[in-house]
Amino acid sequence: MSLLDKQEITEVLYRYARAVDRKDFDRVADCYFLDAIDNHGGYIGTVDGLIEDMKSRHATIDSSMHYITNVLIDLDGDAAHVESYCLCYLRQVPETPGAPQARATIKCRYVDRFERRDGQWRIADRIVVFDESVTEAIDDGLDPSWVRSRRSSADPVFTGKP
Numbered sequence: 001m002s003l004l005d006k007q008e009i010t011e012v013l014y015r016y017a018r019a020v021d022r023k024d025f026d027r028v029a030d031c032y033f034l035d036a037i038d039n040h041g042g043y044i045g046t047v048d049g050l051i052e053d054m055k056s057r058h059a060t061i062d063s064s065m066h067y068i069t070n071v072l073i074d075l076d077g078d079a080a081h082v083e084s085y086c087l088c089y090l091r092q093v094p095e096t097p098g099a100p101q102a103r104a105t106i107k108c109r110y111v112d113r114f115e116r117r118d119g120q121w122r123i124a125d126r127i128v129v130f131d132e133s134v135t136e137a138i139d140d141g142l143d144p145s146w147v148r149s150r151r152s153s154a155d156p157v158f159t160g161k162p
Contacts, residue, residue, distance in 0.1 A: 005080070006073045008121045009114050013084055016123075017066035022158075023058055023151045025051045032123045033115065039127045062101075063091040063149060068110075080114040080121070086128075091138070100137040107131040 012031050019027035032038070032047040043053040058064065070085040088106040113125040142148070147162040149155060156162060 002075050005075055009073055009080055010071050012121055013068045017068050020066055021064045022155055036124050060093050061090050062093045065089045078116040082112040082114055084110045100139050102135050103138045104133055104135045106133045
């Protein structure tokens, strides 16, 4: 059973990353229990407050990619202590169309306590431990004819269409 539990926990982490990157805040909330506390840098509090904080911080971010790696899970019955590495790329909307954009690259770790309640693993407590944040000006050279990522339910992962 422990491999299945570990896979379920890992998938919660991956669903969290996708939900943040697609600004699917209802799915972000689904990764937590309602009484969970998140210490997320400038925000410490409940999931409802975290979602409002994310909506505000991500309002000017036009591209977000969270990579979850090095997931280590120590199971203890219906609890699990989980450490995972996260590399985030957050690109700001340009100040004027065609201008260079600011991209933050953030290295951090999620130190989580997961619990299994009613057969579901979710985050019960999270501390985001930061290693570094670097912001640089970039010019997006993506060919306009290529399929672009969307931070919404219009993304091809949901529609199956470009």
